[in-house]
Amino acid sequence: MRLPRLAFLAGLGLVSCASPEPPKPVPVPPAALVPPPVEPPEAPAPEPAAEAAAGITLEQLLDVHRATAPRALGREKFLFLSDAPGTMQIFSASLDAAPTAEPTAPVQLTKFPDRVVALRLAPGGKGAVFLKDKGGDENFQIHWLDLAAGDKPEATQALSDAPKVRHTLPVFDDAGKRFTFTSNARNGKDMDLYVEALPAKKETFGKKPVVALSGSHAVADFLGDRVIVSEMRSGFDQDLWLIDAKNASKKLLTKHKGDERWVSPRFTRDGKSLLVLTDRGREFLSLVALDVATGKVTPVLELDHDVQDLDLPSYTSRKAEAGQPEDIVALTVNVDGVEEVHVVTLDAKRKVVSKKKTDLGGVVSSLDLAPAGDVAFVGLERPNLPTEVYRVDVATGAVTRATKSHHAGIDTSRLVPAELITMKASDGKTISFFYYQTPPNAGEKRPVVISVHGGPEGQAQPNFSPLVQWLALSGYAVAAPNVRGSTGYGKSFSHLDDKEKREDSVRDLSEVGKFIAARPDVDPARIALLGGSYGGYMVLAGLTLYPDQWAAGVDIVGIANFRTFLEQTAPYRRHLREAEYGSLAKDGAFLDRVSPIHKVDRIKAPLMVVHGTRDPRVPIGEARQIAEAVKKRGLPVELLTFEDEGHGIAKRKNRLVAFPAMVDFLDKHVKAKASP
Known part of the structure; x- marks a missing residue:
C-alpha cells in the first residue's frame, strides 16, 4: 500500500490536532464534490490571471479537486482522501454493482482545518486509523475513525496528543485486536516500536515502547505476534527486521553490505514468506x-x-480455497516515468501463475486490494486527467472510475499532454524530460520553464499540475527533466549525483536548458528554473553555477545552505539526509563548497522564494537567508511565506495566493523579457 505523495509535489506538479468537537459526516452532492467558499487569503492575492488560450483560468485549475488513497471495504465500498474541502479529508463512497453506473455521492467523514495524510482500515472494516498534522509540521498524530458510529460525535477520536512527537501510520494484526506503529517520543530522533491493544485508550496510549530502536523505522506488516519493521538508512538502503510483539526479540532478515532497497514487504497468505521489492544484485x-x-x-x-x-x-x-491462487498481488511497473498496473497470481511455490496488465496507465499515487482479492482500487492521474480513484476487476481486468471529483467546469480534453524527449549529456549519459506545450505558431519563439523534481531520490512524472497546465496553456513550454540521480532508471544512475558528484546533476540541468534553447520554437533568452525541495536547491545551484543561462528562478522550500539545513532539519531526518549529502563532521568543507549561499555573488537573474514557516524538513531559515543575500546584491527578489504551511503549499486557500504570485513573477521577468 503506497501512502499519498506530499501535497507540495502533487500541487506543484513537480512539490489543535483535533477539532474541539468531532465532525459529523457531511453528505456531498452527487457527481461532484462541490467546492466550499474560499477563505480570505493571508496575503493580498494577485489580480486574476488572464484566460488561457483554451478558455481555462488559473483559478479554475487550482479549484480542481483530487481524489486519492483509496482503502477498500469490499467490492463496492471504499474510503478515500479528497481535497474538496480545501485540505485532504476522509470520504466514504460506494460503486453500484453495474460497471457502467455513475459513482454515487461521497460522504465526508472528517472535517479538520489541517490535512489528513494517510489512513488504514481495521480488519472487518469497522474502523480506521489515520494521521494528521498541524500546519504542515509533520508531527503526525494518530486518530481513530469509528465507521459504525455514523453521525455520532465520537466517530473521530485523537489517540495521541503529543504536538512535538512524530508517529507513523499503525498496522493492524490479522485478528484486528492490536495495532503497532513507531514513534520518536523517547528522544525526538529514534523511531521506537509500540504495540497497542484495541480499543485503544488515549490515557495510556504510547506510553512505553515494546522495543527501543536506533534510527528511522516504520511498521510494514503484522501477523500473529510477528511484526515486520523496515529500517531506512537512506533512500537507497533499507533493512527488514522481524520483531516479536510479545517477547521483543529481533531478527535481521536482510543482512547485506552496500546499498540495497527492501520496499513494501507483505506476508504471503500462509505467513511463511514475505513478498517484497528489492534491487539486491x-x-x-x-x-x-x-x-x-x-x-x-x-x-x-x-x-x-x-x-x-x-x-x-x-x-x-x-x-486458499480450492481453485483459488495462493497469493494475489497488485503491482505497478515504472516505464520511463509512466506506471502500468498489473495483477499477478502465484502458487504455493511463489511461481507466477498469471500476469495481467490492466488498461490503467499514468502516475499511480496509491494501490489497495480488497480483502477478498477480487478488486483493486487505484489512485491515478495523468497530465490531462486530474487524480481520481479507479476500480480494477482482478478476474477480468475491467476498469471502472470510482470517483468523479469537481473539475471546475474544465474540459479535460483541452489540457496539455506530456511528450517524452531524450538527449545525450556531454559524457554520453541518456537524460530524459517530459515536455509540455501547445502547438507553436509559425515563427513563434516561446519562453520555457524547467521544472525540477525534489528528492533527490525522486522522479519527474507526467502528473496533473495546475501550474504546469497554466503555463503551457498560456504560451510557455514546460520541461520536467530527470537528471542523473533520479530514480526509475536503475541503481547506477541513481548514484551518479552522490556527495562529490552533486554538481554533475546541475551540469545536466544546464545541458537540458541548452538542448531546449536550440529548438527553433524557443527563445533561448527566456528560460527559467522552478523547483521544490531538493528541486529548489537545483534552482539555486543552477543560478549560481550557470548564471548567464537563466532568465529567472523560483525556489520553493529549497536548500540554500547545506550546513544550516543539516543543523536545523528535524532530528529524525538528519541521518537520512547525511547519507545522501554527506555529514557535517566528515564533509563540512565540501558541503560549504556546493551550497548556493556561498556563491550568491554569481546570481544575475531575478529570484522568487516560497516557503512555509513550519517546514520541518527544510527550515524557513533557508528561504530567509537566500532572499536576504540576493536582496543585498540589489537584484529583484520576492519572498512569500505562509505561517500555516510546512514543506510545500497544501491548503487551497494558500495555493490561490502562491500560484498566481509565481505566474506574475514569471510573466514579469521571463515572458515579458525582451530578447537581446
Missing part, C-alpha cells in the same frame, strides 16, 4: 519472496524496469 527493483525462517530469497518477477509498488489483500482466510 540488480539495477531495478524486482518482486521476490523472502523466506522468514531461512532468509532464502526467491525471484518472482524480474523486469528491466522498477516494480514500483505492490499490495496484497488482507486475507480473511490463511488457506
